[in-house]
Amino acid sequence: MQLDLNTIWFVLVGVLFTGYAMLDGFDLGIGALHLFTNKDEERRLMLNAIGPVWDGNEVWLVTGGGALFAAFPNVYATVFSGFYLALMLLLAALIFRAVAIEFRSKRPEHWWRQTWDVGFAAGSIVSSLLIGTALGNIAWGVPVDANGEFAGTFLGLLTPYPLLVGVTTVALFMMHGAIYGVMKTEGELHDKLRVWAMRCIIFFVICAVTLTMATLLYVPHMSARVREIPWLFSVALVNMLAIANIPREFHHGNDGKAFLSSCAAIVTLMALFALNIFPNLVYSLPNPENSLNIYNAASSSKTLGIMLIIACIGVPVVIAYTICIYWIFRGKVKLDRMSY
Amino acid sequence: MDVLTLSRIQFGATIAFHYLYPPLSIGLGLLLVIMEGAWLKTGNTLYHQMARFWTRVFALTFAIGVATGIVMEFEFGTNWATYSRFVGDVFGSALAAEGIFAFFLESGFLAVLLFGWDRVSRKMHFFSTCMVCLGAHFSAVWIIVANSWMQTPAGYHIVGEGMHARAEVTNFWQVVFNPSMMERLSHTVCGAWCAGAFLVVSVSSWYLLTGKHLEFARKSLKVGLTVALLASLLQAVTGHTSAQGVAKNQPAKLAAFEGLYNTTSNAPLTIAGWVDEKNEQVVGLQIPNMLSFLAHNDFHAPVTGLKAFAPEDRPPVQASFLFFHGMVGIGFTMITIAALGFLYFRHGSLHERRWLLWILVFSVLLPQMANQLGWFAAEVGRQPWIVYGVMRTPEGLSAVVKANVVLSSLILFTVIYFLLFTVFIYLLNDKIQHGPHEDDLIPSGKLALPTRN
Numbered sequence: 150m151q152l153d154l155n156t157i158w159f160v161l162v163g164v165l166f167t168g169y170a171m172l173d174g175f176d177l178g179i180g181a182l183h184l185f186t187n188k189d190e191e192r193r194l195m196l197n198a199i200g201p202v203w204d205g206n207e208v209w210l211v212t213g214g215g216a217l218f219a220a221f222p223n224v225y226a227t228v229f230s231g232f233y234l235a236l237m238l239l240l241a242a243l244i245f246r247a248v249a250i251e252f253r254s255k256r257p258e259h260w261w262r263q264t265w266d267v268g269f270a271a272g273s274i275v276s277s278l279l280i281g282t283a284l285g286n287i288a289w290g291v292p293v294d295a296n297g298e299f300a301g302t303f304l305g306l307l308t309p310y311p312l313l314v315g316v317t318t319v320a321l322f323m324m325h326g327a328i329y330g331v332m333k334t335e336g337e338l339h340d341k342l343r344v345w346a347m348r349c350i351i352f353f354v355i356c357a358v359t360l361t362m363a364t365l366l367y368v369p370h371m372s373a374r375v376r377e378i379p380w381l382f383s384v385a386l387v388n389m390l391a392i393a394n395i396p397r398e399f400h401h402g403n404d405g406k407a408f409l410s411s412c413a414a415i416v417t418l419m420a421l422f423a424l425n426i427f428p429n430l431v432y433s434l435p436n437p438e439n440s441l442n443i444y445n446a447a448s449s450s451k452t453l454g455i456m457l458i459i460a461c462i463g464v465p466v467v468i469a470y471t472i473c474i475y476w477i478f479r480g481k482v483k484l485d486r487m488s489y
Numbered sequence: 490m491d492v493l494t495l496s497r498i499q500f501g502a503t504i505a506f507h508y509l510y511p512p513l514s515i516g517l518g519l520l521l522v523i524m525e526g527a528w529l530k531t532g533n534t535l536y537h538q539m540a541r542f543w544t545r546v547f548a549l550t551f552a553i554g555v556a557t558g559i560v561m562e563f564e565f566g567t568n569w570a571t572y573s574r575f576v577g578d579v580f581g582s583a584l585a586a587e588g589i590f591a592f593f594l595e596s597g598f599l600a601v602l603l604f605g606w607d608r609v610s611r612k613m614h615f616f617s618t619c620m621v622c623l624g625a626h627f628s629a630v631w632i633i634v635a636n637s638w639m640q641t642p643a644g645y646h647i648v649g650e651g652m653h654a655r656a657e658v659t660n661f662w663q664v665v666f667n668p669s670m671m672e673r674l675s676h677t678v679c680g681a682w683c684a685g686a687f688l689v690v691s692v693s694s695w696y697l698l699t700g701k702h703l704e705f706a707r708k709s710l711k712v713g714l715t716v717a718l719l720a721s722l723l724q725a726v727t728g729h730t731s732a733q734g735v736a737k738n739q740p741a742k743l744a745a746f747e748g749l750y751n752t753t754s755n756a757p758l759t760i761a762g763w764v765d766e767k768n769e770q771v772v773g774l775q776i777p778n779m780l781s782f783l784a785h786n787d788f789h790a791p792v793t794g795l796k797a798f799a800p801e802d803r804p805p806v807q808a809s810f811l812f813f814h815g816m817v818g819i820g821f822t823m824i825t826i827a828a829l830g831f832l833y834f835r836h837g838s839l840h841e842r843r844w845l846l847w848i849l850v851f852s853v854l855l856p857q858m859a860n861q862l863g864w865f866a867a868e869v870g871r872q873p874w875i876v877y878g879v880m881r882t883p884e885g886l887s888a889v890v891k892a893n894v895v896l897s898s899l900i901l902f903t904v905i906y907f908l909l910f911t912v913f914i915y916l917l918n919d920k921i922q923h924g925p926h927e928d929d930l931i932p933s934g935k936l937a938l939p940t941r942n
Contacts, residue, residue: 200600200604201600201601201603201604201605202600204552204555204596204599204600205593205596205597205599205600207555207559207596208588208592208593208596210559211558211559211562211588211592212585212588212589212592212593214562214563214566214584214588215562215581215584215585215586215587215588215589216585216588218565218566218573218577218580218581218584218585219577219578219581219582219584219585220581220585221577222573222574222576222577222578222581222655223574223577225565225566225573225577225581226566226570226571226573226574226577226887227570228566229563229565229566229567229570229573230566230567230568230570230887230888230889230890231889233567233887233889233890233894233898234894234897234898236563236567237567237897237898237901237902240559240560240563241901241902241905243556243559244556244557244559244560244905244909245905247552247555247556248552248553248556248909248912250552251548251549251552251553252912252916255916255919255920256919296652296888298570298888298889299889300889303894448577448578448581448657449578449648449657449658451657451658451659452578452579452582452657452658455582455658455661456582456585459582459585459586459589459590460589463586463589463590463593464589467589467593467594467597470593470594470597470598471593471597474597474598474600474601477600477601477605477608477609478600478604478605478608485607486926486928487603487604487606487607488604
């Protein structure tokens with residue numbers, strides 16, 4: 150493997166989507182857990198824990214979409230038109246959860262808040278499920294014709310393996326969200342979230358083990374690279390250790406480190422996914438020769454070069470002030486008059 | 490209906506609804522910078538109260554703007570996949586740059602703007618407000634770069650043939666500064682400033698009419714009316730340069746705007762009227778020679794008519810004409826209203842003129858209407874092309890998406906957006922009726938500390 154522009158952009162698009170999973174992952178998870186408590190104050194605390202950052206987290210998805218459009222337009226076109234209905238449902242879910250956060254606090258009536266709470270929770274769960282299912286389809290392979298167009302149907306996307314990836318994603322985000330919640334809250338809610346976090350970890354581990362077995366049995370190409378280069382197995386090992394480390398950090402009261410472990414688990418999962426699909430972006434089943442890869446789906450090397458300059462200027466600045474903003478809003482969340 | 494019509498309706502409807510909000514973010518963003526800046530400079534806590542009140546309104550518009558904006562980012566791929574493959578090399582870069590340079594800046598510092606009041610120092614908060622405002626303007630820059638490239642493509646060449654043909658970048662700066670970009674950007678941004686300023690003017694006038702929050706309303710009006718007047722005047726100037734650009738770069742569009750069929754020297758300008766498409770003429774009030782002068786700075790210059798183009802290359806004439814004239818008419822109405830309001834305000838007698846206050850209350854609708862009509866004119870006037878002179882709109886469609894699928898997503902978005910708009914109006918009204926908080930007169934937290942110089 151040589152490090153050309155196409156490979157760099159494969160990595161950069163991967164970084165953007167990993168950033169999305171790591172950051173929006175916890176606020177989608179908080180959303181999925183939102184209805185687990187029926188106390189208004191606890192719901193408010195959980196909302197305000199993600200309040201200042203959820204918006205910026207979602208930008209990772211938008212920028213990931215933009216980067217995919219710019220670097221691999223054929224993938225953007227094929228996947229987005231091929232997964233049309235699924236994407237429209239995802240957009241509807243994302244809209245609902247976004248406006249629910251903003252609208253909920255504006256009126257005190259119980260029916261008003263309950264409506265937006267359901268919208269927020271349902272939107273978060275459906276978004277996670279659909280994002281996971283889409284990823285699952287890319288892993289399994291989708292029918293692509295000789296012109297690079299999607300040749301399947303909407304129902305053809307809802308097969309068991311992709312759905313299993315979808316459910317695993319929901320479990321992963323719930324675990325991640327619960328751990329973030331533990332880090333940001335105190336008192337009764339903190340203890341409650343810790344119990345939920347442990348349950349979510351169990352839920353996730355069951356899903357992950359099932360998914361791993363299913364992948365090894367039915368989707369051999371998704372473990373081919375690790376089989377070929379055995380030292381890459383260490384990535385899988387790090388993933389397991391990171392998850393095992395979460396209860397340990399909880400035990401020592403290091404909620405922040407537990408959250409970082411959870412982040413590491415997401416990064417390693419995305420890395421395993423990327424390592425095994427590389428150099429394909431859309432694996433074509435049943436005709437692998439129609440697969441869209443980082444060469445036949447890419448923009449010209451001139452554009453990739455220009456975009457790399459843009460990324461080199463933009464991304465470090467973005468990361469710098471993102472860290473600053475997380476720093477400003479560090480510590481336990483407290484309700485004040487600007488809160489949701 | 491066929492998939493082309495449905496996809497066009499869906500794109501038109503989702504972008505039109507989305508575009509109610511970004512102009513407010515851009516315009517209010519600028520006003521927030523002015524108000525908070527005034528607070529830091531004068532120490533008058535009324536400005537602090539204003540900044541806080543308008544920040545709450547800003548948060549509401551911003552949330553819907555983001556939610557509906559994600560749809561736009563994906564809709565090129567879902568409905569216009571062939572277009573996306575064709576232009577991805579050029580057009581995608583602008584969208585990606587918008588994400589990296591604008592959206593992150595805007596949403597990141599928005600956190601400090603909304604939730605940081607009591608957490609950061611005055612200077613840090615003001616800096617964040619400036620960054621949010623800057624981010625909103627950057628996003629206008631990149632989206633106008635992308636759209637202007639569709640109007641006046643430059644800096645590219647076509648590689649490949651038939652199904653595999655696509656546009657590739659040859660010169661990035663020519664893509665960015667394509668011939669219509671600067672004039673369209675300035676015109677769009679002025680429109681956004683008007684949207685923000687007239688919202689402030691409208692709400693403040695309502696307070697004056699109902700006799701509530703008088704001090705707050707007067708200070709807000711001072712800022713609002715000044716920006717409204719300057720922006721609407723600049724709007725006329727940038728509109729003029731923009732139209733001259735259209736005359737030069739997209740003559741078929743200008744001919745459709747003016748309903749001009751035959752290439753004529755001493756072409757007249759229509760003030761108001763409609764196009765009689767059957768007899769190929771304009772019915773209405775006209776000023777002789779004026780179109781020639783405005784388009785080419787010469788009363789006798791010939792202006793290209795629609796007949797210079799094959800019928801299949803002409804945009805829809807009646808629609809382009811009405812959208813364009815509607816926009817211009819509203820633009821001049823805005824200048825008149827802003828000027829009257831400004832003069833009477835300076836004179837100190839605005840609060841006595843209830844008829845004018847009522848007009849100012851409803852003036853909030855004008856920039857929104859003009860912004861919508863302006864975009865309709867720009868996009869309908871570009872037809873039948875999706876990329877002017879390079880790719881036709883029907884050629885850009887997704888090959889695999891069927892009409893019934895687009896119909897279902899169109900219904901989905903219509904229902905959701907209708908709901909969103911109802912809730913938005915309800916909550917906006919709620920905030921306006923509630924008015925500014927008395928607590929906000931006293932800065933709290935770290936903001937209460939005086940700035941160290």
